[in-house]
Each structure stands twice: as C-alpha cells, then as structure tokens.
Amino acid sequence: MSATPVEIRLGVEIVSRPYTLDAAAAKAYGEGIESPRRRASRRSIHDDKDAARDAGFVAPIAAGEQTIAVIAQFLADNFGMRFVRGGRIEVALTKPVLFGDTLTSRARVERLTDDERAELDIRVENQRGEDVLVGSASVRTRDT
Numbered sequence: 033m034s035a036t037p038v039e040i041r042l043g044v045e046i047v048s049r050p051y052t053l054d055a056a057a058a059k060a061y062g063e064g065i066e067s068p069r070r071r072a073s074r075r076s077i078h079d080d081k082d083a084a085r086d087a088g089f090v091a092p093i094a095a096g097e098q099t100i101a102v103i104a105q106f107l108a109d110n111f112g113m114r115f116v117r118g119g120r121i122e123v124a125l126t127k128p129v130l131f132g133d134t135l136t137s138r139a140r141v142e143r144l145t146d147d148e149r150a151e152l153d154i155r156v157e158n159q160r161g162e163d164v165l166v167g168s169a170s171v172r173t174r175d176t
Contacts, residue, residue, distance in 0.1 A: 037112035040141055040150045040173050048106050048137040050159075055079075055131045058094050094129040099165050103156050106137035107169055114172040121154065123167030134159040139169065148173045 038046055058078065075083040077093055084092040100123060107115045129135065135156050143151040149170045156165040 037114055037175075038110045040111075040114075040144070040171070042141055042144055045138060045140040046110050048135075050134045050136050051102065052134045053094050053098070053102075053129055053131065055092070058092070058098065058131055089128060089130065091130045091132065094131070094133075096125045099125060099129050099135075099156060102135055103137050103154055103165055103167075103169075107139065107152075107154070107171070110139065111171045113175055115169075117172070119169065119171045121167060121169040123154070123165050125165055127158070127162055127164045129158065129164050133164075135164065142168075144173065145170075 038044070077084045077087045077089060078095050079092055081092060084090075100121075103123065104121065107119060107121070111119065135158060137156050138154065140153045141150050142153050145151065150173050152169040152171065154165075154167050154169045155163050157163050
C-alpha cells in the first residue's frame with residue numbers, strides 16, 4: 033500500500049502504471065494460491081498453450097481471480113486503509129487476460145455519500161484499450 037492515500041474528490045480519476053501480466057507473474061500467482069496444492073495437476077487454459085488453444089484462446093489466460101487481485105491491489109495502494117478496512121468491490125470479468133497483456137487499472141470517484149463513503153467506477157483495460165474488468169467500488173472517505 034502507498035504511504036499517502038489519494039485525496040478523494042468528486043470526479044477524480046486515478047490511473048495505474050501499466051502492469052504486464054506475463055507467464056512468470058501468472059505462475060507465481062498460481063503457486064501462491066495453490067500452495068499447498070489442492071488440486072490434481074492437469075492441463076489447464078491457465079498454464080498450457082495447447083489447452084488454451086484447444087479452448088479457443090491464442091495463449092494461456094490469467095485466472096479471473098488474478099485480474100480481480102490486480103484491481104484490489106490498485107485500490108489498496110491508492111486508498112490505503114480506507115479500502116482495506118471496509119472497502120467493497122463488485123466486478124464483472126468482460127474479456128480474458130492473455131499472458132503478455134499489459135493492464136492499466138482506473139478508478140473514478142462518481143459519488144460521495146452522506147455516510148462518509150466514496151463510490152467509484154472501476155475498470156481494468158488491456159493494451160488494446162479493451163475493458164477486461166468493469167465494476168464499482170466504495171471506500172471510506174476518511175480513516176477511522
């Protein structure tokens with residue numbers, strides 16, 4: 033998380049630095065959530081080029097939860113404890129993330145509520161400008 037959370041004002045848009053999700057990042061993420069291994073090893077669209085191709089993808093794809101982790105980390109980095117303690121997200125995965133895609137996360141403050149929350153429009157887009165994740169989030173407007 034960043035040391036200084038961003039200032040929350042209506043209309044503010046925060047944009048991440050680009051992040052390339054390559055095979056090494058996907059492997060590290062997969063090993064992190066599967067350690068100790070809970071599933072039998074098998075060909076997967078997430079780590080096998082042939083399985084991905086057989087499923088209609090041009091390359092292996094990231095697991096959906098990894099794409100969600102990208103936006104969650106972005107929110108934690110920018111809003112700190114205002115997101116970590118009491119933040120909420122609701123997302124839809126709209127396109128697969130292929131190994132090698134470069135992702136950019138965005139959050140825009142759409143509304144400030146009477147109960148000291150900021151409602152955000154959030155999205156993650158790939159290097160082609162396609163949304164791979166869209167949704168909403170809310171964060172507290174001040175630390176408690």
